[in-house]
Amino acid sequence: ADHRRTMQACAQRLNASATRPLANTARATATAHATHAAPVRASASRSVPSRSAKNSRNRNALNSASNDKLNAGMTTSTGSPVASKTSADAEDSVLCRSVEEKRTPLINLEGGRQISYVRCSCSKCQGLVMCGDKQLLPTAVTPSHYDLHLTPNLVTFAYDGLMTVKLTVHEPTDAITFHARDLTIASGIVLDADGVERTNPGGPDVLYGDEGQETATVALAVPFTEKDVGSTVTLTVKFTGELNDKLAGFYRSAYPAPENPEETRYLAVTQFEPTDARRCFPCWDEPSLKATFQMTLTVPENRVALSNMPEATVVKDAAAKTKTVTFETTPVMSTYLLAFCVGEFDVIEDTTKEGVTVRCWTPVGKKEQGKFALDTAVGSLSFFGEYFDSAYPLPKMDMVAVPDFSAGAMENWGLVVYRASLMLYEEGKTPVNAKQRIGYVVGHELAHQWFGNLVTMEWWSQLWLNEGFATWVGWRAMDHLYPEWRVWSQFLVNEQSMGLGLDSLRSSHPVEVPIAAASQVTEIFDAISYSKGSCVIRMLEAHLGEATFREGMRLYVRRHQYANAGTTDLWQALSEASGEDVAGLMSCWTAQTGYPILNVSSSTGEDGESVVTVAQRRYLASGPDSLTDEENAVVWKVPLRAGEAFADVPGLLEDDAAVFAVSQAQRDQSQSGALKLNLGQSGFYRVAYDESERVKLISAIPKMDEVDRVGIVSDAFACGASGYATSTDALELLDAYRGDSSYVVWSEIASGVGGVVSAFFEQPENVSVALSSFGADLFAPLVDKLGWEADETKESGADASAYQTQLLRQLAVSRALAFEDPRAVAEARKRFDKYVAGDVKAVPADLKGAVFASALRQGGMPEFELLKKLYKDADSSLEESLVLGAMGASKDPAVIKSALDFNMSDAVRKQDGAAIVGSAAGSRAGKRVVWDWVRENWDAVERKFGGGGVRRGLTRI
Numbered sequence: 001a002d003h004r005r006t007m008q009a010c011a012q013r014l015n016a017s018a019t020r021p022l023a024n025t026a027r028a029t030a031t032a033h034a035t036h037a038a039p040v041r042a043s044a045s046r047s048v049p050s051r052s053a054k055n056s057r058n059r060n061a062l063n064s065a066s067n068d069k070l071n072a073g074m075t076t077s078t079g080s081p082v083a084s085k086t087s088a089d090a091e092d093s094v095l096c097r098s099v100e101e102k103r104t105p106l107i108n109l110e111g112g113r114q115i116s117y118v119r120c121s122c123s124k125c126q127g128l129v130m131c132g133d134k135q136l137l138p139t140a141v142t143p144s145h146y147d148l149h150l151t152p153n154l155v156t157f158a159y160d161g162l163m164t165v166k167l168t169v170h171e172p173t174d175a176i177t178f179h180a181r182d183l184t185i186a187s188g189i190v191l192d193a194d195g196v197e198r199t200n201p202g203g204p205d206v207l208y209g210d211e212g213q214e215t216a217t218v219a220l221a222v223p224f225t226e227k228d229v230g231s232t233v234t235l236t237v238k239f240t241g242e243l244n245d246k247l248a249g250f251y252r253s254a255y256p257a258p259e260n261p262e263e264t265r266y267l268a269v270t271q272f273e274p275t276d277a278r279r280c281f282p283c284w285d286e287p288s289l290k291a292t293f294q295m296t297l298t299v300p301e302n303r304v305a306l307s308n309m310p311e312a313t314v315v316k317d318a319a320a321k322t323k324t325v326t327f328e329t330t331p332v333m334s335t336y337l338l339a340f341c342v343g344e345f346d347v348i349e350d351t352t353k354e355g356v357t358v359r360c361w362t363p364v365g366k367k368e369q370g371k372f373a374l375d376t377a378v379g380s381l382s383f384f385g386e387y388f389d390s391a392y393p394l395p396k397m398d399m400v401a402v403p404d405f406s407a408g409a410m411e412n413w414g415l416v417v418y419r420a421s422l423m424l425y426e427e428g429k430t431p432v433n434a435k436q437r438i439g440y441v442v443g444h445e446l447a448h449q450w451f452g453n454l455v456t457m458e459w460w461s462q463l464w465l466n467e468g469f470a471t472w473v474g475w476r477a478m479d480h481l482y483p484e485w486r487v488w489s490q491f492l493v494n495e496q497s498m499g500l501g502l503d504s505l506r507s508s509h510p511v512e513v514p515i516a517a518a519s520q521v522t523e524i525f526d527a528i529s530y531s532k533g534s535c536v537i538r539m540l541e542a543h544l545g546e547a548t549f550r551e552g553m554r555l556y557v558r559r560h561q562y563a564n565a566g567t568t569d570l571w572q573a574l575s576e577a578s579g580e581d582v583a584g585l586m587s588c589w590t591a592q593t594g595y596p597i598l599n600v601s602s603s604t605g606e607d608g609e610s611v612v613t614v615a616q617r618r619y620l621a622s623g624p625d626s627l628t629d630e631e632n633a634v635v636w637k638v639p640l641r642a643g644e645a646f647a648d649v650p651g652l653l654e655d656d657a658a659v660f661a662v663s664q665a666q667r668d669q670s671q672s673g674a675l676k677l678n679l680g681q682s683g684f685y686r687v688a689y690d691e692s693e694r695v696k697l698i699s700a701i702p703k704m705d706e707v708d709r710v711g712i713v714s715d716a717f718a719c720g721a722s723g724y725a726t727s728t729d730a731l732e733l734l735d736a737y738r739g740d741s742s743y744v745v746w747s748e749i750a751s752g753v754g755g756v757v758s759a760f761f762e763q764p765e766n767v768s769v770a771l772s773s774f775g776a777d778l779f780a781p782l783v784d785k786l787g788w789e790a791d792e793t794k795e796s797g798a799d800a801s802a803y804q805t806q807l808l809r810q811l812a813v814s815r816a817l818a819f820e821d822p823r824a825v826a827e828a829r830k831r832f833d834k835y836v837a838g839d840v841k842a843v844p845a846d847l848k849g850a851v852f853a854s855a856l857r858q859g860g861m862p863e864f865e866l867l868k869k870l871y872k873d874a875d876s877s878l879e880e881s882l883v884l885g886a887m888g889a890s891k892d893p894a895v896i897k898s899a900l901d902f903n904m905s906d907a908v909r910k911q912d913g914a915a916i917v918g919s920a921a922g923s924r925a926g927k928r929v930v931w932d933w934v935r936e937n938w939d940a941v942e943r944k945f946g947g948g949g950v951r952r953g954l955t956r957i
Contacts, residue, residue, distance in 0.1 A: 135213065135516060135517040135518060136286060137177055137178065137179065137215070137284055137286065137289070138173070138177050139170055139171075140169065140170055140171045140172070140173035140176075140224070141167040141168065141169050141170065141173065141176055141224075141233070142167065142168055142170065142284065142289055143165050143166065143167055143168075143283070143284045143289060143291040144166045144167070144168055144232070144291050144292070145165065145166040145291055145292045145293070145294070145329075146163060146164075146165045146166075146283070146291055146292070146293045146294070147163065147164045147165070147294050147296070148161070148162075148163045148281055148293065148294070148295055148296065149161065149162045149163075149296040149297075149298070150250070150280075150281070150296070150297055150298070150340075151297075151298040151299075152243055152250070152268045152297070152299065152342055153243075154243070154252070154265070154266050154267070154268060154300065154303075154342070157242055157243040157244075157252055157266070158240060158241070158242055158243070159240065159241050159242075159243060159250065159268075160239075160240055161183075161237075161238070161239045161240065161241060161280075161281055162236070162237075162238055162239075163236070163237045163239070163281050163282060163283075164234055164235070164236045164237075165234065165235050165236075165237075165283075165291075166232050166233075166234055167232065167233050167234065167235060168230070168231075168232055169224050169228045169229050169230065169231050169232075169233060170229065171229060172223065172224055172225050172226055172228070172229070173220070173223060173224050174219065174220045174223030174224070175217050175218065175219050175220060176188075176190060176217065176218045176220070176235060177209070177215050177216070177217045178215065178216060178217075178235075178282050178283060178284055179214055179215055179216075179275075179277075179278035179282065179283055179284065179285040180208070180214065180215065180216040180239075180278055180282045180283075181214040181249075181276075181278045181279045182241065182242065182244070182249070182279050183216075183239045183240070183241050183278075183279075183281070183282065184239060184240045184241070185206050185216060185237060185238070185239045185282065186238045186239060186240070187206075187236075187237070187238045188206050188216075188218035188235060188236070188237045189235070189236045189237075190218060190220060190233060190234070190235050190236075191233060191234045191236075192224075192228060192231065192233050193228070193231040193232055193233060196222075198220045198221060198222045198223075198224070198233070199218060199219070199220060199221055200219075200221040206218055206219075207219065212517070212519065214275075214278055214518070216282060218235065218237075237282045239281070239282060241279070241280060241281075243266075243268050244279070245910070246946075247271060247404060247405065247406040247910055247911065248271055248276040248279060248406065249270070249271070249272070249276045249277075249278075249279025249280045250268060250269075250270050250279065250280040250340075251268070251269065251270075251271065251404075252266045252267070252268055253266065253267050253268075253269060253343075253402050253403050253404035253405075254266055254403065254404070255267060255343075255344075255363065255403045258344060258363075258364035258365060265344070267303075267341065267342060267343025267344070267402065267403075268341065268342045268343065269339075269340075269341040269342075269343070269400075269402050269405075269417060270338070270339045270340055270341070270412075270417070271405065271406060271407070271410055271417065272335065272336045272337070272338060272339070272410075272412075273336040273337075273410060274336060274460060274463075274518070274521040274522065274525075275336070275518040275521060276336075277335035277336055277338060278335075283335045284335065285335045285336070285518075286334075286335075286459075287334045287336065287456050287457055287458070287459065287460065287564065288334075288456075288458050288459065288564045289334070289335070290332045290333055290334055290456070290562075290563075290564070291332060291333075291335075292329050292330055292331065292332050292333075293308070293329065293330045293333070293338055294326065294327065294328075294329045294330075295307040295308070295309070295326070295327045295330075295338070295340055296324060296325065296326045296327070297324070297325050297327075297340060297342060298322055298323070298324045298325075299322060299323060299325065299342045300321060300322060300323075301316060301317075301321050301322055301323045302321075302344075303342050303343060303344060304341075304342070304343060304344065304345045304347075304361065305323075305325040305340070305341075305342050306340060306341045306342075306361065306398055306400060306415055307325075307327040307338075307339065307340040307341075307414075307415060308327070308330050308333075308337070308338065308339055308340075308394070308412060308413050308414040308415050309327045309328035309329065309330050309394070309395075309396075309414060310327065310328055310395055310396050311325055311326070311327055311328075312326045312327055312328045313325075313326045314326075330413065330414075331393060331394070331413070331562060332562050333413055333453060333456075334456050337411070337412050337413045337453055338412070339410070339412030339413075339415040339417060340415070341361075341400050341402070341415070341417065343402075344363075344364055345361040345362060345363065345364065345400065346361070346362050346363070346364050346365065346366065346367035347359050347360065347361050347362070347367060348360050348362070348367040348368070348370050348371060348374055349374070350374055350375070350378050351378070352378050352381050352382050352392075353382055354381075354382060354385060354391055354392070356381055356392050356394070356395065356396065356397060357395065357396040357397070358374060358377050358378050358381065358396070358397045358398075358399075359374075359396070359397070359398050359399070360373055360374045360377070360399050360400075360401075360423065361398060361399065361400040361401065362401050362420075362423075362424060363401065363403075363420065363424075366424060369424040369425055369426050370399075370401070370423060370424060371425070372425040372435065372438060372439070373399060373418075373423045373424070373425065373438055373439075373442050374399075376438070376439045376442040376443065376481060377397060377399060377442050377446060379477075379480075379481045380442060380443050380446040380447075380477045380481065381397060381446055381449075383477050383480050383481070384446060384447060384449070384450055384473070384477065387473070387476075387550065387553075388450050388553065388554055388557045389554045389557075389558075390450060390454070390554070390557050390558070390561065392449060392450075393454065394413065394414045394449075396414060397414060397416070397446070397449075398414065398415045398416070399415075399416045399417075399418060399423060399442070400415065400416070400417055400418065401418050401419075401420040401423040401424055402417060402418070402419070402420060403420055403877065403909065404909055404910060404911050405417060405418065405419040405420075405911055406910075406911055407419070408422050408441050409422055409423075409441050409442075409444075409445045410445070411444075411445040411446075411448030411449065411452060411453065411470070413449060413453040414449075416445045416446070418441070418445075419877070419911060420876070420877040420878075421434070421876070421877040421878040421880075421881055422437065422438055422441045423438060423441075423442070424438075424876065424877075424878070425438050426876070428845060429845050429876070429879075430845060430878060431810065431845050431846045431848070431849070431882075432803070432806045432807055432810060432846050433807060433810060433846070434878060436478075436482075436485055436490075439478055439481070439482060439485075440474055440475065440478055440487075441474075443473075443474035443475070443477040443478050443481075444470050444471060444474030445470075445474075446474075446477075447469070447470040447473045447474045447477065448466065448470045450557060451465070451466065451469045451470055451473065451557075452465075452466040452470060454557065454561050454562065455556065455557055455560045455561055455563065455564075455565055456563075456564050456565075457564065457565070457566065458564040458565065458566045459515065459566075460515040460518075460520075460521045460524070461512055461513060461514055461515045462512060462566050462567055463515075463521070463524055463525070463529050464511045464512060464528070464529045464532075464533035464567075464590070465533075465565075465566070465567060465570065467525070467529045467530045467533060468511070468529060468530060468532070468533020468534045468536065468537055469533070469534070469537055471495060471530050471531065471533065471534035472495075472533075472534035472535075472537045472538055472541075475487050475488070475491050475495070475534070483800065484800035484802075484803045484804075485800075485803065486706070486744070486800060486804065488707065489706050489707050489710060489742070489744040490744055490747075491534075491538070492681055492707060492710050492711065492714070492744065492748070493710065493714075493744050493747045493748050493751065494531075495530070495531040495534050495535060496531065496535050496681070496684070496714075497714065497748075497751065498527040498530075498531040499527050499528065499530075499531030499532035499533075499534075499535050499684065500532075500595070500684070500686070500714075500718065501527070501621075502526060502527040502528055502531070502532070503527075503528060503532050503593070503594055503595055504594070504595075504619055504620060504621040504718070504722070505620075505621055506620060506622065506626075508528060508593050508594060509524065509528060509593055510528075510590060510591050510592060510593050511528060511529065511532055511533055511536060511589065511590040511591075512567055512590045512591060513528075532595075532684065535684045536586070536589045536590065536684055538682055539589075539639065539682050539683050539684055540574070540582070540585075540586060541682075542639070542641070542680065542682035542683075543585070543639050544574065544577075544578045544580065544582075545578075548577055548578045549574065549577075549578075551577040552573045552574035552575075552576070552577030552578060553573070553574075555573040555576060555577055556569065556570055556573035556574070559573060567590060568583065571583040571586060584637075585637050585652075588635070588636045588637055589636065589637075589684065592634060592636070594618045594619065594620070594631075594634070595618070595619060595636065595684050595685050595686070596616040596617060596618060596619060596635070596636045596638055596685045596686075597616070597617060597618070597619035597685065597686040597687070597688060597719070597724055598614050598615070598616050598638065598640075598653070598677060598685060598686070598687045598688070599614070599615045599616075599617075599688050599690075599724075600612065600613070600614055600675070600677065600687060600688065600689045600690065600693050601613050601615075601689075601690040601693070602662070602690065602692050602693055605661065609661055609662065609663045609664065610661070610662045610663070610664075611659060611660075611661055611662075612649075612659070612660055612661070612662050612675065612693075613657060613658070613659050614640070614653060614657065614658050614659075614660075614677070615656060615657040616635060616636065616638060616653060616656055616657070616685075617632055617634075617656070618631050618632065618634050619685070619686050619718075619722070619724070620722065621721070621722050622722065623722045623723035623724070624722075624723060624724055625723070635654070635655065635656050636685070637652055637653070637654050638652065638653040638654075638683065638685060639651065639652055639682070639683050640652065640653055640677050640678070640683075641677065641678055641679045641680060641682065641683060642675060642676070642677055642679060643670050643671065643676075643679050645666050645667075645669040645670035645671075646662060646666050646670065646675060647666070648660045648661050648662065648666075649662070649675075649677075662675055667696070671703065671704070671705075672700035672701075672703040672704045672708070673696075673699070673700045673703060674693075674696040674697045674699070674700035675693060675696070675697075676697060676700075676704070676708055676711075676712070678711060679708060680705070680707055680708070681707045681708060681710065681711040686715050686718055686719060686724070687711075687715050688715065688719045688724050688725050694729070697712060698733060698736050701736045701737070702736070702739075706742050706744060706745065707744075709737070709740065709742065709745050710742075710744050710745055710748045712733070713730075713733070713734075713737070713745065713748045713749055713752060714748050714751075714752070716729060716730040716733050716752070717730045717751070717752030717753075717755060717756070720756075721755055721756070721759065727756055730752060730756075731753075731756070731774070734749060734753075734778065737749060738778075738781075741808070742804070742808075743804045743805075743807040743808040743811060746779075746782070746808060746811055746812070747811055749778065750779070750811060750815050753771075753774070753775050753778065754775075754815075754818075756771060757771045757772065757775065757924075758922070758924075761924040761927055768924060772819045772820055773819075775815065775818075775819035776816060776819040776820065776821035776824075778815075778819075779812050779815040779816040779819065779821070780816050780821045780823065780824060782808065782812035782816075783809075783812050783813055783816045783821070783823075783824055786805065786808060786809040786812060787809070788809075788813065788827065788831075788844065788847065789844060790805075790806060790809070790844070806846060809846065810846040810847060810850075813828075813847050813850055814847070814849070814850035817850050817851070817853070817854040817857075818850075818853075818854075820857075820858075824854075825854055825858055828850070828851045828854040828855065829854070829855060829858065831843050831847075831851055832851050832852070832854075832855040835851075836866050836869075836870070848879075848882050849882040849885055849886055852867060852870070852882065852883060852886035852889075853885070853886040853889035853919070854889070855867075855886075856886055856887065856889050856890050856895070857889045857890060857891055859890075860890075860892055860895060861892075861894070861895055861898070864887065864890065864895050864898060864899065867883055867886060867887050868887075868902065870883050871883040871884065871887075871907070872907070880912065881912060881915060884903075884908065884912055884915035884916050884919075885915050885916075885918075885919045886919070887899040887902065887903075887915075887916050887919070888915070888916045888917065888918070888919030888920030888921075888922075888923070888926060889919055889920075889923060890920075890923075890925070890926075891923070891924075891925040892925070893925065893929050896920050896925065896926050896929045896930070897929065897933060899916050899920060900916060900917065900920065900929075900930065900933050900937075902916070903915075903916040903917060904937070904940060904941075904944060910944065910945060913941075913944065913945040917930060917934070
């Protein structure tokens with residue numbers, strides 16, 4: 001009620017003063033086809049000021065009128081109406097009719113779009129809304145430094161906040177607008193450079209913007225004029241917030257008390273990317289509005305407090321049993337990279353050879369499980385410092401494992417937050433593939449410390465610069481630290497496979513996609529930004545050469561450190577390093593949706609040699625017949641990469657087709673004896689060969705490198721599934737691979753055969769049985785060869801073949817069980833019974849998920865109850881994830897529904913919500929059951945999983 005009265009009083013004062021001329025007459029209120037009854041936001045485009053040489057860019061914030069929402073009882077982020085329409089309607093109409101009457105000429109926006117805008121002197125229109133083109137904040141003032149003090153209560157889940165921000169005045173204004181969401185603002189006070197208050201001393205003038213804009217505005221009683229331009233002023237805001245349960249902003253996470261597992265306690269942690277810093281404190285929550293931060297936390301004296309920087313001071317209050325921790329000031333950075341955490345942790349630490357302290361904070365009693373992540377972090381920081389020729393700029397790197405986290409991890413500068421299962425590793429209990437995943441995630445997040453944190457994208461449209469590059473260079477770091485992993489082969493069956501899969505859909509989007517509003521940002525945290533982005537970078541590195549590419553990256557980082565940059569800046573640096581027109585080469589890969597398929601056909605020329613034709617067109621999963629004329633006309637600049645032996649094959653296909661000669665001598669001189677395009681699989685495209693070329697390829701497969709063997713399998717199954725070839729061709733191809741011992745090759749075979757089985761899930765039972773028998777026939781011999789237990793005399797240490805054998809055994813057993821090979825199923829049941837009876841060594845850690853799933857698949861409700869008990873007794877979040885994934889494997893619809901209902905219980909954490917749903921939806925029996933269940937229970941699903949990033953996983957099922 002007090003908040004409502006404050007807002008009403010503020011609005012009434014603004015209404016009463018609305019007729020006075022504003023000092024800021026140059027500020028424009030933008031609208032396309034504006035009327036006071038239905039305002040439409042639009043604006044002229046402008047560059048965003050940053051703390052760099054780009055600081056001189058002028059971003060003209062043109063604000064649209066929002067009078068009706070203000071006067072009609074607009075709802076604030078806390079649910080309180082700002083004002084009721086008590087003022088005279090006639091007066092308001094007169095004030096806002098100027099929106100219609102003062103239309104100015106058209107303004108050109110980015111991309112050629114044009115709008116007309118108006119100037120409005122109504123005080124209610126000033127500073128309450130954002131730029132319509134990108135929904136950016138007005139930039140009459142921009143932040144340079146924040147002092148933020150928060151006092152979280154881990155029992156009531158509320159916190160008090162006090163923020164003072166230094167602002168630079170760029171143009172006259174009578175209002176200051178910033179982002180705020182789910183906050184209650186008690187006061188906002190503005191002092192000018194002389195320390196004189198410009199707000200009304202009698203009370204706060206705080207108005208909330210449209211709910212979709214997530215803004216608040218402090219009105220100035222004494223506006224800033226031309227005399228104030230260039231000066232530094234301060235805004236102090238007192239506010240309160242909630243430690244929410246949405247896994248976003250400043251949120252709470254439950255964990256069992258270390259000394260009493262039956263007691264539940266809570267820690268508090270942040271997740272701000274992409275636009276949730278505003279959930280925690282009032283701020284300018286855009287990536288280009290960088291500033292420095294000094295963080296202060298008042299917390300219980302027996303809790304650990306962490307933030308981006310080391311502690312500066314700690315002041316204890318014995319009476320209150322609290323301590324106030326102030327941290328050193330950060331470098332200039334974006335709001336989404338600020339982070340802090342309060343909880344109970346153990347710590348293990350080490351130092352890089354450059355002297356940077358690295359610490360892993362784990363749940364109490366589990367610090368040794370942080371050792372692998374710690375070692376990886378120490379090695380990664382040194383590797384990246386050398387790769388970028390730029391030392392890590394902060395004095396420390398903290399990594400903290402928390403129970404609840406919507407993503408895998410978050411790259412906050414100097415304080416990386418991880419989902420516990422992606423940081424904690426326990427020898428003998430953590431599966432081998434999970435260990436590799438932990439290593440890669442650590443590398444990915446630490447790569448961001450340079451590419452994302454030190455140099456930041458200008459706007460979310462360039463998200464792929466952050467995530468695509470961090471994905472690619474994260475794999476490169478793992479290749480450096482753990483060469484036995486052979487990561488570039490695995491890159492194909494992970495990143496490239498995911499990128500090609502999503503980008504084959506007509507509903508895909510370009511790598512660099514326009515983002516108009518903050519609400520759209522989460523839509524592009526997908527395999528296009530991460531996987532395709534990383535593949536495009538890998539393709540470019542292969543084209544330019546590793547040394548040249550690295551020099552271009554070093555130039556990019558040097559030039560834009562502590563600032564913002566875009567795709568064109570990256571292309572410019574790489575062009576300077578290589579002497580090539582990188583932008584001209586790469587624009588088709590970042591600006592166009594999809595990718596090409598190359599059709600390779602050959603005929604015999606007059607001289608008896610082969611004449612080969614390579615033609616490109618867009619690849620769609622829906623098949624060639626689904627292409628529109630427009631889609632069929634799109635072309636890419638495609639690196640063909642046939643190998644040095646094929647001198648007549650062009651290095652780049654720039655047109656829709658090319659014809660060239662291939663002699664038998666050239667084939668004989670090549671490594672494999674056959675013409676294979678996309679040698680090394682660095683190109684982001686598919687290749688389909690005609691019968692004559694395919695026969696030559698099959699005979700040459702044993703001589704090919706591992707990555708090329710993977711590529712042939714991947715392309716064959718993709719083309720068969722989409723109609724560019726036949727699935728029969730792909731299945732017959734597998735005879736050439738039965739003697740292969742490569743994990744990644746068999747992983748791609750498993751994916752291809754699994755895709756065929758999935759596509760036929762509603763065919764008659766005999767079809768399903770035949771396909772399962774085919775799959776079992778492929779993988780059962782591998783199980784016989786490798787066994788169920790590792791031979792410790794042959795599979796220990798860092799030997800590459802031993803590591804690959806462990807991965808291949810895990811894959812072979814899981815696929816043999818999924819395809820229901822009778823002998824494998826019987827062995828799994830025997831081991832499962834021993835395990836639940838107390839013999840925990842009966843099921844090796846690498847095989848737990850597959851054995852648990854097989855027991856349920858062949859059983860029923862009793863087995864489901866056993867899995868529930870295993871879940872309850874699990875001693876790690878990774879173990880919980882393995883059991884949850886197995887719970888969706890049943891063939892009985894009733895058991896599947898029980899598993900889905902269990903998923904909605906409090907026993908399953910919000911972050912794990914997609915595990916059961918995903919595994920059930922992947923089975924023949926579960927697809928329709930899950931589809932019907934999700935639709936019937938969508939409201940409940942939305943209530944539980946609607947926050948954070950979990951919902952995206954559920955909606956993709």
